[in-house]
Amino acid sequence: MENALGSLSLVDRKLVIGIDFGTTFTGVAWAETRRPDHISVVESWPSHAGSQEGMSSVKVPTELRYTGSKSAENVQWGFQIPSLVDRYQWFKLGLDETNPLVSNKSWGDKTPEKLTEDYLTQIYMHIMYTLEQKLGAALLRTIPLQFSLTVPAIWTEAAKDKTLKACQKAGLKSDEEISLVTEPEAAAIYALHGLDPHGLDIGDSFVLCDAGGGTVDLISYTITGLTPILQVKEITAGTGGPCGSTFLNRRFGDFLTRKLGREDGWDDEVLTEAMERFDSVIKKQYSPTLDGTQGYVIPVPGLANNAQLGVRRGKVTIAPEEMHTIFEPVILKVIRYVQDQIAACESEVSIKAVLLVGGFGQNSYLKERMREALKSVEVLQPPNAWTAVVRGAVMMGLSRTKGLSSVDVVSRKARKHYGIQLHAQFNPAKHDISQKYWCSRLGFFRAPEMVWFVTKGLAIEENKPIPIDFNQDYLVSDGKPQVLYMDIYADAELSKAPVHKANSTKVLVTLKANLSGIPQADLDKTIRRRPDGKDYYGIDGSIEATYSSAETTYVLFCQGKRYATVRAEYAY
Incomplete structure (x- = not known):
């Protein structure tokens, strides 16, 4: 039972499971205290074909669909939901009533709390299935489980409490209390752990920008020690706001509805198919510096040709300047958050780099614009940026076991x-x-x-x-x-x-x-x-x-x- 960090008795042995419950996607990872350096990310998910492991992805869509009658309701979730059908999305945002996307959002006969509970129930069942396949039922019955769940740093205490209660109702059976950790801190723990130690010095300071689906969270650290483990302290209170990539979706949906909403054949199904193209392809690849003057082709099946609106053969071409108006306000808002965080640190330290993580943080155009705006500050996208939060959640859970800390946050603001x-x-x-x-x-x-x-x-x-x-x-x-x-x-x-x-x-x-x-x-x-x-x-x-x-x-x-x-x- 020896490992690089010492020995653990059977009493200390446990599984630490991290859940990054996201606005648009959710990630799960786990590690055993006997092998703390080996973090496994769940990459197989149920598909709509009925298989427990039909889809391969490091994250699963945070989406729910109910079928059948109310008395015999069935739940479809994640990749199980067929394309172009109605589903519940973004319900995580509903847990925080201060979020501007919530004020005009209707959940029908469901509440965000109930949707979260039902979704996390499915996540928990799949976690247990996955662990049983990897470790065997006998071990899983006896080894203690410890859950580490991430939440946005900008959330109110009430929103965090709703999340925790939803976890408990979802049946997550943890041998210790389910621990909540902030998303940017979890990402920072992982990102700092993976940085080249030869490039770090005591006194170096970093901003961690976690740009996700619903929120952008920022937090800044100064390195206070390098050995035996990396030690950091928060420089200033974390900042951020609701300006994640879901705001791009909303802006695109509003734009397309204004542009084509009066055309014959326009309906919710057309909008859904167009949104799927934007969400899965254009949003991830958008970079006007690479695209030149080419437009962006979006499927709008059933609409008649209209040269003036750019509609031809069931597709509409969005001009680069139109797409720019969709992206620009959100890009500028994220950059402003980073600039404000750097400015808040200036009285104490000089920021050496910005670490960009999260789903939106992977966007190459956001990175380009950030580098232009910050000039002398290095902008880095650490490896595994999309799963940095969930990997960090596991690391923070492991740190609760004596001797397994790899990065230690000595103080917070x-x-x-x-x-x-x-x-x-x-x-x-x-x-x-x-x-x-x-x-x-x-x-x-x-x-x-x-x-x-x-x-x-x-x-x-x-x-x-x-x-x-x-x-x-x-x-x-x-x-x-x-x-x-x-x-x-x-x-x-x-x-x-x-x-x-x-x-x-x-x-x-x-x-x-x-x-x-x-x-x-x-x-x-x-x-x-x-x-x-x-x-x-x-x-x-x-x-x-x-x-x-x-x-x-x-x-x-x-x-x-x-x-x-x-x-x-x-x-x-």
């Missing part, structure tokens, strides 16, 4: 302020006079104030708990305290953490602790008489916040007892 609201004695030098109120219980003026675990831009160390202590009074005359609630707040908008709750300060989660189990004798020890002449149980508590790649764990302590299963209620 907080993207928001995170804290709780407590009430303190009024301080005119600190508090706003409008917040001042008289507390008869304590006999002095008080004011609510925010106490922050972390502030935006602060470097947070991996898995290092940050505590905040508090005290809560309960009237003895009201009987034994039953429940303690504590709201966790976040503020993503203000650059400086506010003293008082602002309009942009939102409830993130509500933590709940059941106090009914505290023995009465222990409660009696907490009784204290306040200046108002009444007796109170004074419950001492603390909250520990622990931050990792895409997750935050809040643990509530009361009277020294750890509430390990605190219910985190996300505010949607």
Whole structure:
């Protein structure tokens, strides 16, 4: 059981499975802790012909179709769905209600959460089938499984929580909690691991641009150590936005509908066939610097010839300048995100290179334009750029096993302020006079104030708990305290953490602790008489916040007892 990174006992042996649940395509990879350097990407998928391994691809379309009646509904997914039939697409975007593509998107009688659950159910079943074929049923029954799922870094906590709940409902059976990791960090872990170590120096800084189907995520790192493993720290909070390649699809669909929508024979089937050509061929190969003045031929079967519109024999030719208007705004937006990320780093470091990964990140024209715009900064497309995220997810899962880290993120920059609201004695030098109120219980003026675990831009160390202590009074005359609630707040908008709750300060989660189990004798020890002449149980508590790649764990302590299963209620 020896390997280059030491020995693992049978107790430590497990399978780490990465799932890159994407807007347009989904990837799966896995590795065994005994062979951490050997990451296998799933490349065989069910086809519409009924075979479990009929299609070969490193990713599978994130698409669903339901057949049959509602009482006996069958699910087709990925490559199983025949061409030119209706299907559910882009439902991942629906998990994040802030995405502009969601506002006018209808899912019919399905919700994005249900579609995600049904899709991940099929993914999980195929993972188990694949692992059984590769490893055998006997081993698969006994070896622990650990899932590592990727999410966009720009997503809200609520969107991440919806994704996690969909995984759980889909039946993913993980021996440890399913870990969420951000897509750009997973890609960075893989890309940095694969770079030529002789070209790296401590102090070198990189921007990782993960341009996918729905989102573009950016994150920047500085190398802090090379041996025994590569160590990096985040330079600035990650940025990005909803401007992935699906926006090209939407722009093309809108353009073609405006151009041909009034022609006889135009219908949804014609649009679907045209969109398929754009998505599978033109979008990937588009590069006006290589195409010269040639137009782009799109099938539009059934439309009559129209020389003025460029329609001939069931095909329409899109002029280069027309296609340019479709691509240009999206290309410029991605470049602007990269430029802004570089500018945000300039006060601390000089960026040496941009690593371009993701499906859209493979686009040669995007790379050309990026090189033109950045000039002195090198633009690199690492090998396996399309599967960089899922490979990195496996590597991050492996790193949870002692001794198997290959790249270590020593600290991250907080993207928001995170804290709780407590009430303190009024301080005119600190508090706003409008917040001042008289507390008869304590006999002095008080004011609510925010106490922050972390502030935006602060470097947070991996898995290092940050505590905040508090005290809560309960009237003895009201009987034994039953429940303690504590709201966790976040503020993503203000650059400086506010003293008082602002309009942009939102409830993130509500933590709940059941106090009914505290023995009465222990409660009696907490009784204290306040200046108002009444007796109170004074419950001492603390909250520990622990931050990792895409997750935050809040643990509530009361009277020294750890509430390990605190219910985190996300505010949607």
